[in-house]
Amino acid sequence: MKIQKTLTTTPKALPPSDKLGFGQYFSDHMFVAKYREGQGWYEAKIEPYGPFSVDPGASVFHYGQALFEGMKAFRQQDGKIVFFRPEFNYHRLVEGAERICLQPPPMELFMKAIHELVAVDEKWIPQDPSTSLYLRPTLIGTEAFLGVRPSHETVFYVLLSPVGSYYSEGTKPVRIWTEEKYIRAAPGGLGAVKAGANYAASLKAAYEAKQKGYAQVLWLDVDHEGIEEVGTMNVFFVFDNEIVTPALNGSILAGGTRGAVIDVLKSKNLPIVERRVTITEVIEKLQQGRLKEAFGTGTAAVISPIGTLSYKGKEWVINNNENGPLSTELYKEITSIQRGTAPDRFNWIVPLEKI
Incomplete structure (x- = not known):
């Protein structure tokens, strides 16, 4: 599946590496793809970070059909950009999606999404020790209905956030x-x-x-x-x-x-x-x-x-x-x-x- 790209015309200023904290900043772009039963995956795109439309009756709001992963990309000492164990995160996403009745993306789409999104927002990857780029692949049920059953529609999206230490203590106990x-x-x-x-x-x-x-x-x-x-x-x-x-x-x-x-x-x-x-x-x-x-x-x-x-x-x-x-x-x-x-x-x- 080809991923359509629409790049922002108003890029944000990069936050200082020593002020990152965890999950406080988001990069310029995000990945979004949709799934509908009987149609499959469609509209895979990278677009400027921002709100997207979800029906108020969507199952994610009423029946909690939401699942996410947490993974990281790093800028190594020689400047190379790498992911840490992305296959593990994909397989855990698939297992979780089966448990809460959401449609997981194919592995090819998952990997293509994270690679192309990180390539677009590569400048958001900090290099200082104890920093990294956190990726949040997410699945939500988006079909609008009021009846307890699995959603027939799923949205898969990926957010990027440059991060420092999770705890204020850093690496201290x-x-x-x-x-x-x-x-x-x-x-x-x-x-x-x-x-x-x-x-x-x-x-x-x-x-x-x-x-x-x-x-x-x-x-x-x-x-x-x-x-x-x-x-x-x-x-x-x-x-x-x-x-x-x-x-x-x-x-x-x-x-x-x-x-x-x-x-x-x-x-x-x-x-x-x-x-x-x-x-x-x-x-x-x-x-x-x-x-x-x-x-x-x-x-x-x-x-x-x-x-x-x-x-x-x-x-x-x-x-x-x-x-x-x-x-x-x-x-x-x-x-x-x-x-x-x-x-x-x-x-x-x-x-x-x-x-």
């Missing part, structure tokens, strides 16, 4: 609130899908945690015992005899950085285990001196050490609230591959194709 009242997802629900509904369910607890001075929420299962994930990140615990991350149980999102970290740990023959881990076990091993460090992993933050964990009215300090050696090593290895200063021994990097 963050403070995490363990949520004991609300739950993010239940077995058989949408927890394993990057659906807008998951994030809507998390907002109140995240807001309350930030009001208390915490960066994120540690989510527990329906029994408020098994650990699932940390807001925008998967979570890892470094015990004295093993490195543990919660097993994917259907209510935990399979993060791309989570998978990358597991690959790195296995390549080093370190004892990484995917299993159920409880908050009781974590606190007990911390009291016994057997919890060495803890960290979150995600596209936005990459690796984020956890320095303080609040649980049952008490603050538990991990590794003296300092960056641990393993999280530091993992951050350096993954970001060095992304930046092109270390060999891509896992074949994660895909160069930008200018079409």
Whole structure:
């Protein structure tokens, strides 16, 4: 499918690299394509960033048919533009779309969209350390109807946002609130899908945690015992005899950085285990001196050490609230591959194709 291009006549000024934050700025252009049952995909185009028309009766507004991905492009040290694991993001988008009954684009259209859009807005890719270009591929149901069924129409669009560190702490340890009242997802629900509904369910607890001075929420299962994930990140615990991350149980999102970290740990023959881990076990091993460090992993933050964990009215300090050696090593290895200063021994990097 040929992508039509209409370029802006009023380009925006680029924001300063040291003021980016996360998700505060959008590039000059966006990609949009439409799907209709019986017709297929049509009207693929790159156009100036701005509002587009969606019927007030669209299923995205009434029945929450919305799904997105988060991925990054980098300007490497030699100036080359690359994507980090785009095939992973495509396949996760397809799995999520099947779960909430949206039509995913063919892989060729997905890849063509991100390559051509980034090529058009290449100047928006910052080069400073700890910066990148964040891509937000999104699917929404756009058919207008008032009856509970899947939409017969889908819009696929991609936004670009130059970003810095996700957390104000940067790469320093963050403070995490363990949520004991609300739950993010239940077995058989949408927890394993990057659906807008998951994030809507998390907002109140995240807001309350930030009001208390915490960066994120540690989510527990329906029994408020098994650990699932940390807001925008998967979570890892470094015990004295093993490195543990919660097993994917259907209510935990399979993060791309989570998978990358597991690959790195296995390549080093370190004892990484995917299993159920409880908050009781974590606190007990911390009291016994057997919890060495803890960290979150995600596209936005990459690796984020956890320095303080609040649980049952008490603050538990991990590794003296300092960056641990393993999280530091993992951050350096993954970001060095992304930046092109270390060999891509896992074949994660895909160069930008200018079409």
